[in-house]
Amino acid sequence: MPITFRFWASTKRSLPSLSFLAPIMLALLTPSAPPSPISRFGLPKGCDLVAAAALPVAFGTSHVALVHRASLSSSQVLLVLGAAGGVGFSAVQIGKVCGAVVIAAARGAEKVQFLKSLGADHVVDLTSQNLTASVKGFLKSRKLKGVDVLYDPVGGKLTKESMKLLNWGAQILVIGFASGEIPVIPANITLVKNWTVHGLYWGSYSIHRPAVLEDSIQELLSWMEKGLITIHISHTYSISEANLAFSALRDRKAIGKVMIVFDDMGRSKL
Numbered sequence: 001m002p003i004t005f006r007f008w009a010s011t012k013r014s015l016p017s018l019s020f021l022a023p024i025m026l027a028l029l030t031p032s033a034p035p036s037p038i039s040r041f042g043l044p045k046g047c048d049l050v051a052a053a054a055l056p057v058a059f060g061t062s063h064v065a066l067v068h069r070a071s072l073s074s075s076q077v078l079l080v081l082g083a084a085g086g087v088g089f090s091a092v093q094i095g096k097v098c099g100a101v102v103i104a105a106a107r108g109a110e111k112v113q114f115l116k117s118l119g120a121d122h123v124v125d126l127t128s129q130n131l132t133a134s135v136k137g138f139l140k141s142r143k144l145k146g147v148d149v150l151y152d153p154v155g156g157k158l159t160k161e162s163m164k165l166l167n168w169g170a171q172i173l174v175i176g177f178a179s180g181e182i183p184v185i186p187a188n189i190t191l192v193k194n195w196t197v198h199g200l201y202w203g204s205y206s207i208h209r210p211a212v213l214e215d216s217i218q219e220l221l222s223w224m225e226k227g228l229i230t231i232h233i234s235h236t237y238s239i240s241e242a243n244l245a246f247s248a249l250r251d252r253k254a255i256g257k258v259m260i261v262f263d264d265m266g267r268s269k270l
């Protein structure tokens, strides 16, 4: 049975008044789980509510994955696949906040430009470049051995190719399968190379580790307030245009987030 996990946003100093709270998000399908409590978070003053609604799933997933699970540190190399998509662009930014060397992979000049503007150290344009050759060239130029953390929301052939770039002791964050193909990560190579494979399902933290989720959102909001992370929304639609939102994702046109905005919330000011 579907349950609704709801985030509510308000300006920081008007939190208690429910009439001023803007309902923001989100239905997560978790079959046999009890309804989770409503979580309320104060937002930085002047924060765009549509931008705030874009924060929890995309940035929440990347934050729990990179900070909580992988403990990404400043001496490490992070490779982000699907880097201009919803979870990808947040992983790139969180990687930079952690001080990592961030390599991003995406298709097309517009996405490459966008990822460079986020501070990615190297961007591979998969429309014209080979992932392995491009990343190896960059690592060599920086006198780096390989990738320490792979953030993978894509799966399929890209995962297979990325495994050739991983260091001894690397971590693989299994986030999703946007390619439609679930990758195989060979146990024998995982053993020999001492890799750690993390499966990460952000929504299930609301049931099993709600405190981790709350701490994570709080840290993200503080980063947003300090300007360390920014939300980018390439498309907003009304609820009656939900089909167009899905088309934008399917056609790989989204850069950052796609949002459905309810009439009484207005369009994003971003």
Ligand SMILES: NC(=O)c1ccc[n+]([C@@H]2O[C@H](COP(=O)([O-])OP(=O)(O)OC[C@H]3O[C@@H](n4cnc5c(N)ncnc54)[C@H](OP(=O)(O)O)[C@@H]3O)[C@@H](O)[C@H]2O)c1
Pocket (backbone or CB within 6 Å): 057, 058, 061, 081, 082, 083, 084, 085, 086, 087, 088, 105, 106, 107, 108, 111, 126, 153, 154, 174, 175, 176, 177, 178, 179, 180, 200, 201, 202, 203, 249, 250, 252, 254, 256
């Ligand atoms: N584990 C979790 O808790 C969690 C949370 C949120 C999302 N996810 C999953 O993570 C994945 C990505 O989510 P998202 O919100 O980032 O999606 P998105 O905004 O659509 O981004 C996905 C990216 O994957 C790339 N891609 C590669 N092959 C693709 C294909 N055949 N069709 C579409 N895109 C393709 C695209 O980049 P290029 O066009 O540049 O190649 C696209 O930018 C999804 O599978 C989603 O279900 C998991």
